[in-house]
Amino acid sequence: MTAAAQHDVVITGGGLAGLTLALQLKQQFSDIDVVVLERRSHPVPHAAHKVGESSVEIGAHYFDTVLGLGLHMRxxxxxxxGFRFFFSEGRRDIDAVTEIGASRYLSVPSYQIDRGIFENYLAEEAERRGVRFIDGATVRRIDLADDPRSPHRIEWTRGGETHALHARWLVDACGRAGLLKRKLGLAQPNAHECNAVWFRIGERITIDEWSDDPAWRTRCEPQARWLSTNHLVGAGYWVWLIPLASGSHSVGIVADPRLHPIEKMDSFDKAMDWFRTWQPRLFDELDGKRHLLQDFAFFRRFSYGCKQVFSADRWALTGEAGLFLDPFYSPGSDFIAIGNTYIADLIARDREGLALEARAQLYDQIYHSFYESTLALYTDQYALFGDPEVLPVKVIWDYTYYWGVLSQIFFQQRLTDVALLGQLRNELQHCQQLNFAMQDFLRAWSAVSGRRNPPVLLDHAALPWFAELNRSLTDRLDDRAFVKRLRDSATRLDLLATEILERATHDHPALEAGRLRAVLQELPAATLGDGPRESMLFAPA
Known part of the structure; x- marks a missing residue:
């Protein structure tokens, strides 16, 4: 065994989470000594066998702006x-069902990411910036330091040889292997039970060609629906279609096992039989491309929590080594961005000789609060995914919460500004409780919904306030303006919740709404601007 060298940070796992953290650390501290140990040999294949190919605004902003990777991303x-939904269960006439999405690009970019291309680039970029990247390395043992002056010890093998490293900081980014999580007993289940299968096909799936109707085709400009993350939705499941820059297309089924057991789809042939029944137009598209199958995988019970992800004892977890929510809305890269930002700040404080205990504990609490708020979007909600009346409202609500609260905090670089977040504590708690109550209400509404499915595009670009909320992420705000922005977001959510409540109870007067009404009464009434308010929702079908 070679002698153990001393390093500032050792990151176990050189995938998306580990490599972006390495880049962030080198960007903040040019002299920091970072080693990344990656099990896979590089370069990895394009259309790599990984989920997490679609990004949304926080993750995209982290990649292109925070890390300075915009040239690569573009x-x-x-x-x-954007995201796009079709209520196409059992249908081949995709132009005759309700579609949710934008007719044009909104202001803030997001990306479809070929993970093979991206992770190869990240590894090369990390080495260019001075990170020591070791591929083909299998971590065999981790010994955490038992006092603040001692380093952690990491033992790893490569090519039959055993090596050791000493590190002041150890960050586990090894994904679901969960080396540090298992060692410390941090695994924590959650109440969201869902399964997923996915595969790649070596040819583009151009959903725009699924109809010859010129009116349907020209509803979007550009006429490039295939560039969206397309969701084919039904009760208890959704199917993703994600294009990759390598020319492949990623296809996945995510389903609640109470409605769609994984045993019906856990091989490619079974998945095709499932498509034949539930999404026949996609079956038609794929049936002649079976020979282009590139891979196939599945996860049971993919969603999980973690008791702790940041520690004052100079260790942390990032990415799927910590927790994972759901691929719906693509929050994975968002939580990498948030987690890495907290880890980088803790390392910065340690380099300055500052105490870490209170700050690490607070960051862990905030991170878990974001996790719990986002988890509520999914838990027991899959049954309403096939509802053309309620899911469009849920999507508006969920994105108003995401762009109005969490995205504002990240884009305005306030994640670590604990004083300012403390000033907004009441508003943030109110928004979280309102979101919990709204998710319950949406589920109850869907249970009595008529589920009308007219052939219409519910165009997010045609809602001026919604498009402006997306654009507002690019504003640069001082402290006072940021506080006002978050308070306005709380008000906007109250107004939107009130309109949702009124619409649902108008059609269904007996609908239970006690919890939602109670939360709406918690903060003093406020208004956004003067004058009469227009509807925030699409007109009912």
């Missing part, structure tokens, strides 16, 4: 044409 990946 040149080597695909700009995403």
């Amino acid at each position: 040149g080597a990946q695909l700009r995403k044409f």
Whole structure:
């Protein structure tokens, strides 16, 4: 065994989470000594066998702006044409069902990411910036330091040889292997039980060609629905279609096992039989492309929590080594961005000789609060995914919460500004409780919904306030303006919740709404601007 060298930070796992953290650390501290140990040999294949190919605004902003990777994102990946939903269960006439999405690009970019291309680039970029990247390395043992002056010890093998490293900081980014999580007993289940299968096909799936109707085709400009993360939705499941820059297309089924057991889809042939029944137009598209199958995988019970992800004892977890929510709305890269930002700040404080205990504990609490708020979007909600009346309202609500609260905090670089977040504590808690109550209400509404499915585009670009909320992420705000922005977001959520409540109870007067009404009464009434208010929702079908 070679002698153990001393390093500032050792990151176990050189995938998306580990490599972006390494880049962030080198960006903040040019002299920091970072080693990344990656099990896979590089370069990895394009259309790599990984989920997490679609990004949304926080993750996209982290990649292109915070890490300075904009040239790669714009040149080597695909700009995403937003999210798009079709209520196409059992249908081949996709032009005759309700579609949710934007008719044009909104202001803030997001990307479809070929993980093979991206992770190869990240590894090369990390080495260019001075990170020591070791591929083909299998971590065999981790010994955490038992006092603040001692380093952690990491033992790893490569090519039959055993090596050791000493590190002041150890960050586990090894994904679901969960080395540090298992060692410390941090695994924590959650109440969201869902399964997923996915595969790649070596040819583009151009959903725009699924109809010859010129009126349907020209509803979007550009006529490039295929660049969206397309969701084919039904009760208890959704199917994703994600294009990759390598020319492949990623296809996945995510389902509540109470409605769609994984045993019905846990091989490619079974998944095709499932498509034949539930999404026959996609079956038609794929049936002649079976020979282009590139891979197939599945996860049971993919969602999980973690008791702790940041520690004052100079260790942390990032990415799927910590917790994972759900691929719906693509929050994975968002939580990498948030977690890495907290880890980088803790390392910065340690380098300055500052105490870490209170700050690490607070960051862990905030991170878990974000996790719990986002988890509520999914838990027991899959049954309403096939509802053309309620899911469009849920999507508006969920994105108003996301762009109005969490995205504002990240884009305005306030994640670590604990004093300012403390000033907004009441508003943030109110928004979280309102979101919990709204998710319950949406579920109850869907149970009595008529589920009308007219052939219409519910165009997010045609809602001026919604498009402006997306654009507002690019504003640069001082402290006072940021506080006002978050308080306005709380007000906007109250107004939107009130309108949702009124619409649902108008059609269904007996609908239970006690919890939602109670939360709406918690903060003093406020208004956004003067004059009469227009509807925030699409007109009912």
